[in-house]
Amino acid sequence: MKLRPVYVVVLLGCAVLISAFIGTTKTDKKVRLADTSVGFKIDTLVTNVIVPWQITFLPDSSMLFTERAGRVRIYRNKKLLPKPALTISDVALDKKTGLLGMCLHPAFAQNKWIYVASNYTDNNRIRVRVARYAFRNDSLVNPFTIIKDIPGNQNHTGCRLVFGPDKKLYITTGDADQPILAQDLKALNGKILRVNDDGTIPADNPFAKNDTARKEIWSYGHRNPQGLVFEPTTGVLFDSEHGPTGGDEINIIKPGQNYGWPLIHHQDKREGMTSPLLEYTPSIGPSEAMFYHGNAFPELKGILLVACLRGESILRIKLDNDKPVAQEVLLKKQYGRIRSLVTGPDGYLYISTSHHDPPEGKGEPPYDMILRLRPSKEKTKQQAQSIAINKKITVQKQTAAVMFQQLCAACHGNHLQGTEKTKSLLGRNFSHGANKAAIINNITNGIIAKGMPSWRGAISKKDIAKIADYVWVKSKQKPSK
Secondary structure (H helix, E strand, C coil), X not given: CCCCEEEEEECCCCCCCCEEECCCCCCCCEECCCCCCEEEEEEEEECCCCCXXXXXXXXXXXXXXXXXXXXXXXXXXXXXXXXXXXXXXXXXXXXXXXXXXXXXXXXXXXXXXXXXXXXXXXXXXXXXXXXXXXXXXXXXXXXEEEEEEEECCCCCCCCCEEECCCCCEEEECCCCCCHHHHHCCCCCCCEEEEECXXXXXXXXXXXXXXXXXXXXXXXXXXXXXXXXXXXXXXXXXXXXXXXXXXXXXXXXXXXXXXXXXXXXXXXXXXXXXXXXXXXXXXXXCEEEEEECCCCCCHHHCCCEEEEECCCCEEEXXXXXXXXXXXXXXXXXXXXXXXXXXXXXXXXXXXXXECCCCCXXXXXXXXXXXXXXXXEECCCCCCCCCXXXXXXXXXXXXXXXXXXXXXXXXXXXXXXXXXXXXXXXXXXXXXXXXXXXXXXXXXXXXXEHHXXXXXXXCCECHHHXXXXXXXXXXXXXXXXXX
């Protein structure tokens, strides 16, 4: 495929259309990034593929990527090879499910092992598994199951794979639209897991000696972590994860810690739970996270970059001793939903789009794509926008209206008017019962097959009744014509 360069000058001082919450102290210190901008030449490498979920590179600089439709593909010598390295026949495709994360073993040069996460169906239920393959003659062969039978769903299914500096495999899992599972130490959902390269349990895992918990668990209380990255010089682990309606997070992950979902979210605090390092409302839909470690973009060296789906951009975060001091956005609204983001062996940035994402993405040609970002000498200086650091935020009282906005509005709309995910409920236009008892039942037990989570145990019965009353009263309003 012929490369098509596109020249883009990205002003790092562009307006950040998101709010970010960072801790609470007495100061309102502001720190600016350097007054620089970065210019990109953008090459289109691959088009018309289905959600390239994860990009990675082999030692010979060949690119491998997963397609959510169930294929692992190879891009080499400026061409996409027609034959997939792997086609998974039992992959479960349902909105956000399919073939997901992938990573190389740290000793790949010797053992040729590659790890792949995918959804499959067992007894008509979606599950998640991680398998290890051997890469031989451009094919992935000899599958060996690392972990399986993790409940999945059309949403909140994870699943990013990363090897740490300790040579252990870290796995993110979503709550499978059953939020309370994130707090259940006997369940693998809503967790970050840590296993040896053969799936066995490391002796130093925080729950390795706890007979009432799954020993694979490294941290818990997560909703749907999609990014996972180690800071290369310190070894500190960061994640990015999706919130309910806004409330997206960047966290520093520590063993055994509880990150609160669904008992706390957004800017909530509770003793024994860890609130986010950064929180984003409105939602940015954070996906893969990475620290830039190449030489092509010296202005990005050591910067935390996060691919954004709903935000349709790349988030640039400057840290000082693991504390965020400034942030900006790149490529805002230029290439749509960005799923994977990696540094190539040439030091360039590689991104994939994610437009076959019903209902948010439509997947019209030439999407989905893989793009390469090279440096351009065309740069324009502009003062970088600063953000307030450690600014005190007044946390809203948890009224029925606030709980609905935080937990329900992303699907049902701020005023029950519906979204691309659901129809309007105005005029009492209910499909699953038309009284308050039915609403309480639906909130409590969910409609999992339709993507509505079960809030049983995650919200008190009293609060569920309050939300049901709120929906019942508001839904009486007639829809506007």
